[in-house]
Amino acid sequence: MTQSPYPNWTYGQGVPNHTSKAHHEIDPYAPDHPMVNNYRLLVSGIAPPAPSASSAPSRATEKTSNLAPFSYFQVVEHDPPTFIVGFSSRPGPVKDTYRNLKETGGCWSGRFQACRKRRVRRLGLRGCRSRVFSVEGKVVVIKEFEAHEPGMSAPAVVLIRATRFWMQEGAVDAEFSHIELEKLRPVAQLGGVAYGRITETFERPRKRWEDEIERSELRELKEQQD
Numbered sequence: 001m002t003q004s005p006y007p008n009w010t011y012g013q014g015v016p017n018h019t020s021k022a023h024h025e026i027d028p029y030a031p032d033h034p035m036v037n038n039y040r041l042l043v044s045g046i047a048p049p050a051p052s053a054s055s056a057p058s059r060a061t062e063k064t065s066n067l068a069p070f071s072y073f074q075v076v077e078h079d080p081p082t083f084i085v086g087f088s089s090r091p092g093p094v095k096d097t098y099r100n101l102k103e104t105g106g107c108w109s110g111r112f113q114a115c116r117k118r119r120v121r122r123l124g125l126r127g128c129r130s131r132v133f134s135v136e137g138k139v140v141v142i143k144e145f146e147a148h149e150p151g152m153s154a155p156a157v158v159l160i161r162a163t164r165f166w167m168q169e170g171a172v173d174a175e176f177s178h179i180e181l182e183k184l185r186p187v188a189q190l191g192g193v194a195y196g197r198i199t200e201t202f203e204r205p206r207k208r209w210e211d212e213i214e215r216s217e218l219r220e221l222k223e224q225q226d
Contacts, residue, residue: 004202035148039088043071044191054085056100056107068097071189072157081162083137089147089155101158105139132171132184136164 028038052073072086087098101107137160144156167176171183181201188196 002200002202004204035089039071040191043189044194052085054097054107056097057104068095070097076159081135081165082140083135083160083162085158085160087156087158089149089152091152094153094156098156098158101139102142107137107139107160108134131166132168133179134166135162136166137162 026041027033052070054070054073055067070085072084072088074084076082076084087095093099097107139158140161141159142156143158144154147154165176167179168183172179181198186198188198190196
């Protein structure tokens with residue numbers, strides 16, 4: 001645990017170390033802006049995203065499953081526990097995971113851990129269960145978009161509702177409410193082939209504006225703004 005970047009910051013002080021700089025306007029759909037540059041920009045700018053591995057079983061007649069890495073994966077709600085997975089457009093047919101999700105509606109997902117990213121590509125469903133924390137889920141909604149070029153697979157986003165959490169023994173507290181950082185060893189994707197390890201944290205108390213405004217200096221500031 002470390003100290004927060006601005007431990008003495010209070011309401012009314014503004015953004016610390018803020019300097020006004022010019023900005024570039026980028027049209028993500030411009031003809032001279034390659035679509036792959038949007039991917040590179042987003043995974044480096046919306047940081048740190050959580051790279052994950054998702055596995056979806058195929059139809060029972062095939063008796064196979066797959067495991068694939070995903071850049072676009074995030075939890076979006078806790079009640080009910082809900083996740084979203086993005087499938088990018090690519091040349092040729094859709095990804096096996098997307099096809100399996102549409103056909104069976106079931107999947108596993110788990111976040112990458114330090115030193116395990118390469119290995120997870122080879123393990124199938126067992127690979128997701130080998131994560132410190134993984135999620136078993138069912139498809140709720142699939143939203144498919146039109147491909148931006150002929151011959152490309154249709155991009156899509158899939159909303160998944162969790163049906164079970166799977167937690168490695170010894171990595172979670174007695175209430176099953178907090179995972180130990182040193183056991184989880186989360187990895188963040190930072191753009192290109194760069195990744196980062198999250199090894200330290202800091203805490204900041206959650207304050208309510210309604211409570212803080214009663215302090216005299218903040219009340220005076222609000223009256224000036226009104």
